[in-house]
Amino acid sequence: MADEEEPKTAFVDESAVPSAQASGEENGSLGNSWSEVSDMRQGLHQRHVQMISIAGTIGTGLFLGSGTSLARAGPVGALLGYTIIGAIVCNVVLAVGEMGALLPLSGGIVRYTETFVDPALSFAIGWNQVYSGCKSTFCDKSGKAATLIQWWITINNAVWIVVFGSVMTVSTLLFVRVYGEMEFFFATLKICLIIIVNVTALVVVCGGGPNGVATGFTYWRNPGPFVQYLGIEGALGRFLGFWTTFSNAAYAYAGSDSIVVAAAETRNPRQTIPHAAKRVFARVAIFYIITIFFVGLLVPSDNEQLLSASGTAASPFVIGANIARIPVLPSVINAIVITSAWSSGNAGMLNNSRYxxxxxxxxxxxxxxxxxxxxxxxxxxxLLITLFMSLAFMSLSKGAATVFTWLQSLVSIGALITWTTISVTYLRFYYGCKAQGIDRNELPWKSPFQPYAIWASLFFLVLIMLTSGYKVFLHDHWATESFISSYINIPIFLVLYLSYKFINRTNIIPLSEIPIRPLLEHAQRFPEPPEEPKQGWKKLNIFWN
Incomplete structure (x- = not known):
C-alpha cells in the first residue's frame, strides 16, 4: 500500500476555471474548490470503484425490504415496481457519470450543483445527503445487522451495534484503499449470495429441492400476481399495492449515484467512472430484477413472516430456503446478509464524510x-457521522419495527430528492453545452438517450415523491407520524435552499456562464493514460476492466 502515501497532484489550473460567484475562499470560489486533490490519496483502483458500483449499495433494502414489497404488492407488483425504479436509477447514474467524468471531485452532486446550477442548491442537497445518509447508515444498517445476529446467539443487540459501528469507523479512518479492499470483498460475497439464491431458486421452482415440490408459477396464481392492498377490493387495491413498492425500491436503490462521491480518490476517474456508470444496467437487471422475480416464485405473498417484526424472519431468502427445507442455507444467507448490512454502512460512512x-x-x-x-x-x-451511531439504539425498543418503517420513508424520500436534483443539474449541464456551442462528443464521456431519458426520469421522480405518502390521505388511514416521515424532507430541503439563497444572495448561473469550456479544455490538455487491454483470463472478467 505504499502507493497510497503519494498525494495526488493538483487537478486543475485554478486560474483556468472562472468562478461562478465572486472570487475568494470565504464565499465558495470555484477556483479554490479544486485544491483537495493535492491532499486526498488516490487509493481506489478501477476494480474497487466498479465492484462498489455493482454491489456496494446492495444491502438490507434488497435482502430484507423486498419481503415487504412482496407482501404489499404481490410478485408481479413487486417486480414491476423494482423494474420501473431501476430504469429511473439507470438514467440518473448515467447522467451523473457524464458529469463526473468531466468534473471528478469528491462530493459528487454537491459539487456539480455548485458548478452548474446554484451554490444554494449545493448547500441544500449536501445537507440532505448527510442527514439522510446518517439515518440510513447507523440506525438502519447497524441496527438490522445486530438484529440478524440473533439467528445464532442471544446477546443484547447494543453490544453488536457498538461492535459494528466501531469497525465501520476505524476502517473509514484508514487508507481509502483499506475501505476499497473491504468493499471489494463484501461486494464479492453479495454477488456470490445473489448467484447462489437465484440458482437455488431456479432448482427449487423446477422441483429439484429437498421437498420435491415444483412450485413453478404457483404463487402467481394463488394467492395471485397482485395483492388487494389495505383491504381495498378490485383494480384500485391492486394498483395501490403496486404503487407502494416505489418507496421500498427507492430505499433499496439509494446510494446508486455514489460512484462519483470519491472521484478525487479514484485513479483515472475519467475512464473509471464511465465504466462504472455503464455497468449499472447489469447491476439492476441481474442483482435486483431477476432476484425479485425469483423471490416471487419462492415465497407466497400472504406468508405471515414477510411482515414480521423480526429482522431475520422478514428476509424472503431465508423464508424461501425454509419452505424448500434446505438445511444450512438459511444460516449462510443470514451471514452474508449481515456482511451486506455492514458493507452498506461502510459505504454510507465514506459517502457522507466526503459530502x-x-x-x-x-x-x-x-x-x-x-x-x-x-x-x-x-x-x-x-467522527461526526459516527456520533449518529446512537440512533441505532432505537432498534432496542419494542417499537423498533415502526421506527424502521419511518426511517425507511425518510431515506426513500431523501434518495428521491437527490435523484431529482441530479436530473435538474444534468439538464442545466446539457443545455449549458448547447448554449455554448459545445458538441457533447468533445466530452470525456457522454451518456446515451439524453436529454429524453433524464426528462422522463425527472417526471416520474417528482410524481413518486409527491405521492409517496398517499396512504395517509385515504379514509381512516391518517397517521401523523407516517405523514411526517413521508414528506418532512421536502420542506426541510426547500428551507435550506431558500434560506441560503436569501442570506448569501446567490443567483442561478446563466447557461452561457457555466464553466464547461474551461473544464473541457483542461481534460483535453491533461489526458489520462490509455487503458491497458485485457489479456488472457482477464478477458472473461465482466465486472471491471
Missing part, C-alpha cells in the same frame, strides 16, 4: 471538516 468534506470546501459546512489525517482521510467528518 461533508466537499461542502466544507465551498463554505457550506464548518472548516473543521477539511482536516485530514495522515492517511488523507477527512477524519473530523468521519
Amino acid at each position: 461533508l468534506f466537499g461542502m466544507a470546501k465551498h463554505g457550506h459546512a464548518p472548516k473543521i471538516f477539511l482536516r485530514l489525517n495522515r492517511f488523507g482521510v477527512p477524519y473530523c467528518a468521519v
Whole structure:
C-alpha cells in the first residue's frame, strides 16, 4: 500500500476555471474548490470503484425490504415496481457519470450543483445527503445487522451495534484503499449470495429441492400476481399495492449515484467512472430484477413472516430456503446478509464524510471538516457521522419495527430528492453545452438517450415523491407520524435552499456562464493514460476492466 502515501497532484489550473460567484475562499470560489486533490490519496483502483458500483449499495433494502414489497404488492407488483425504479436509477447514474467524468471531485452532486446550477442548491442537497445518509447508515444498517445476529446467539443487540459501528469507523479512518479492499470483498460475497439464491431458486421452482415440490408459477396464481392492498377490493387495491413498492425500491436503490462521491480518490476517474456508470444496467437487471422475480416464485405473498417484526424472519431468502427445507442455507444467507448490512454502512460512512468534506470546501459546512489525517482521510467528518451511531439504539425498543418503517420513508424520500436534483443539474449541464456551442462528443464521456431519458426520469421522480405518502390521505388511514416521515424532507430541503439563497444572495448561473469550456479544455490538455487491454483470463472478467 505504499502507493497510497503519494498525494495526488493538483487537478486543475485554478486560474483556468472562472468562478461562478465572486472570487475568494470565504464565499465558495470555484477556483479554490479544486485544491483537495493535492491532499486526498488516490487509493481506489478501477476494480474497487466498479465492484462498489455493482454491489456496494446492495444491502438490507434488497435482502430484507423486498419481503415487504412482496407482501404489499404481490410478485408481479413487486417486480414491476423494482423494474420501473431501476430504469429511473439507470438514467440518473448515467447522467451523473457524464458529469463526473468531466468534473471528478469528491462530493459528487454537491459539487456539480455548485458548478452548474446554484451554490444554494449545493448547500441544500449536501445537507440532505448527510442527514439522510446518517439515518440510513447507523440506525438502519447497524441496527438490522445486530438484529440478524440473533439467528445464532442471544446477546443484547447494543453490544453488536457498538461492535459494528466501531469497525465501520476505524476502517473509514484508514487508507481509502483499506475501505476499497473491504468493499471489494463484501461486494464479492453479495454477488456470490445473489448467484447462489437465484440458482437455488431456479432448482427449487423446477422441483429439484429437498421437498420435491415444483412450485413453478404457483404463487402467481394463488394467492395471485397482485395483492388487494389495505383491504381495498378490485383494480384500485391492486394498483395501490403496486404503487407502494416505489418507496421500498427507492430505499433499496439509494446510494446508486455514489460512484462519483470519491472521484478525487479514484485513479483515472475519467475512464473509471464511465465504466462504472455503464455497468449499472447489469447491476439492476441481474442483482435486483431477476432476484425479485425469483423471490416471487419462492415465497407466497400472504406468508405471515414477510411482515414480521423480526429482522431475520422478514428476509424472503431465508423464508424461501425454509419452505424448500434446505438445511444450512438459511444460516449462510443470514451471514452474508449481515456482511451486506455492514458493507452498506461502510459505504454510507465514506459517502457522507466526503459530502461533508466537499461542502466544507465551498463554505457550506464548518472548516473543521477539511482536516485530514495522515492517511488523507477527512477524519473530523468521519467522527461526526459516527456520533449518529446512537440512533441505532432505537432498534432496542419494542417499537423498533415502526421506527424502521419511518426511517425507511425518510431515506426513500431523501434518495428521491437527490435523484431529482441530479436530473435538474444534468439538464442545466446539457443545455449549458448547447448554449455554448459545445458538441457533447468533445466530452470525456457522454451518456446515451439524453436529454429524453433524464426528462422522463425527472417526471416520474417528482410524481413518486409527491405521492409517496398517499396512504395517509385515504379514509381512516391518517397517521401523523407516517405523514411526517413521508414528506418532512421536502420542506426541510426547500428551507435550506431558500434560506441560503436569501442570506448569501446567490443567483442561478446563466447557461452561457457555466464553466464547461474551461473544464473541457483542461481534460483535453491533461489526458489520462490509455487503458491497458485485457489479456488472457482477464478477458472473461465482466465486472471491471
